[in-house]
Amino acid sequence: MNPDPELDDLKRAIDGSVSRMATKEVIVRAERIRSFCEIIGETNPVYFDLTEARRAGFERIPLPASYLLTLLTPLSHEFFTTGIGHLFGSLLRGIVHTSSVIEFLNPLYCDTPYGLKLECTELARKSGKMGEYLVGTFPHKVFDAQSRLMVIDRHVFFLRTT
């Protein structure tokens, strides 16, 4: 692999920015899940009726697996604006989410505090029919109040720079 000092510098700068991003504290309220379910057409009452949730064996209303990517959205938004926006300025012409690998290690519940944290583990250059890209792997992690890892989503983004 050819040396790419500019890319190495950028990776270090991203790592620095990411390390300065505080863990984002979130509590998802049942009303928000109800709204989400309306948007995606989810009708299973387990996701918005505590009695039904308990009947199904849950102590609280569970977050649907469908909601996970949405739960992590504020993390990506912060990352691409205040997190690393200053590193690219006007050079960043588009952000495309190309893949995700999600591991659901423990169930998530409404009305429960969680911490969201983002990392950057890989960064590479790539070119394609639509121009030059940076390809980055950005694990998004969800922790509970005891710092147990609940979910990890390894997002891959194409950052279009030309």
Next chain:
Amino acid sequence: MTRSVPFDEIREQAEIPPLEIDFSSQRNQDYCEFVDEINPLHFDQDYARSLGYEDIVVAGIFTASLFPKVITDWLGIRAHIERMQVKFEAPAYLNEKVTYKGRVTKKAIEEGVKRLECEVWSENANGQRLALAAITLRFFEAE
């Protein structure tokens, strides 16, 4: 509403009931507002076209949110999704009707744990595949 398909009745290569979703302007707008979307690719047609796309691209996190629903519509919440790998292959455009389809690729009981591996994909009205998901499910003990 959830159908109840016992683990024992599920066969490898069995088809998962399809799910059709209309990513209408209204639905997309509702979702963009819900997540305070900042990427103009998902709400600004001129911007999307300036990047070479045909139209507004529905956010991947939105379209991918329907993959778990395909599973829970079929099996209910008796099956916990352990892992989901999603690869986006082509954009889902605004106002497209997208169909989610899938099949069981592996069924196993290992150390008493019942698991299914499924392949689920989304395609547009032209039959073009938009995204592919590999999903691993674990059935609850009580199943």
